[in-house]
Amino acid sequence: MRAAINYNNLTSDIPEKCLDFNMTWEAFGQVPLDEDECLEVPFYKFTEGTDKYEIWHWFEKSFSVCLGEILYGD
Helix, strand or coil: CCCCCCHHHCECCCCHHHCCHHHHHHHHCCCCECCCCEECCCEECECCCCEHHHHHHHHHHHHCCCHHHHHHCC
């Protein structure tokens, strides 16, 4: 069983090449979002108020993944 990931440990000084997609995605899943689906707290290099879709695009670009396929099986 893996230990819980604390999203506060993902600081912007960690190089992207050192991040693991699954661990980072799991950490992002812990971040609270407001009713507009924007961050309520900072996450990695994103500030409070960042729209989740901006972060999804970052995931796709940084990790060469298609979140539509991962989330919806498209």
